[in-house]
Amino acid sequence: MHKSIDRLLYWSAGIMAAMALFAIMWLTVVDVVGRKFFDHSVPGGLELTEILMVVVIFAALPLVSWRSEHVVFDTLDAFIPDWLRGLQARLIHLVCAGVFAFLGRLMVMRAERFAEYGDTTVHLALSIAPVAWLMAVLLVLTGIAHLLLFFIGAPATGHTHHAPEGSA
Template identity: 60%
Template sequence: MSPTLDRLLKWTCGAVSALALFGIMWLMLFDVIGRKYFNQSIPGALEITEILMVVVIFGALPLVSWRGEHIVFDSLDGVVPRALKGLQHRVVHLLCAGTFAFLGLQLLKRAERFAEYGEVTAHLGLALAPVAWLMAALLGATALVHLLFVVQLPPGALEHVAHTPELPE
């Protein structure tokens, strides 16, 4: 596939996820030190951790899909004829694209409601709408990755086909 798109996803989604995970690490370190030695935790640490976990998970989705590093159940691969493997992969990616797009649209609607009602976190009062918008955008990016794979299968998508035994006719 495209090395440019690979770099773009790596330096956007990958970097954002890595920085959020790095932030969680330091936040937890200082929160534990504060509790142990100063009898004082960081105010809102749980809320910040939850938001950063959302960034880690949803930020990694497009990159994981792009690189094919997600969990794959191949229990039916033994019964699908080799001639249909390409079609099978395309149908799966189309279903994934539709699912991620649908979830992104639902989250976009939720984000609009959050913005309309002024939803904020309980302790720090951080606005929830931007977080939901980010989640929706990353779900949309994941849907686009899968949609691209409907048109052009990723490299190695059919490499295990040679190892799949042909069913007797």
């Protein structure tokens, strides 16, 4: 089950984040070349970059949480008994699951408001609601990842890197 969830997150959230980052790279190249040689930047380039950065950050959250690749303060771990460390890890995953679920709920409310008011970006007039909905889904997915880690008793500090079979 652990490997199949890892593979699913890799091929969904991980690839989504990678594609958004790749798009930012090419958008930046085209924008710089356009400014340098044609005296024109990409119209709405900043707005597109901002949206793509949201995708990079929020799509990475579930995968980083599932693999426990986030920043960790483990200075005191040497002084904590193993049995307490396991309990601490479960508590951390439970708190994280609750926080991400709460943030997901807040983002759902924000997305509904964006949709209701018809909020758009300034230059390109792109609807903001779908971006907020994507953020909400990815926050909830991150919460679910922590909830699953709570139930399987995974350590909150994973110093190993998991890669699905067939990936480089």
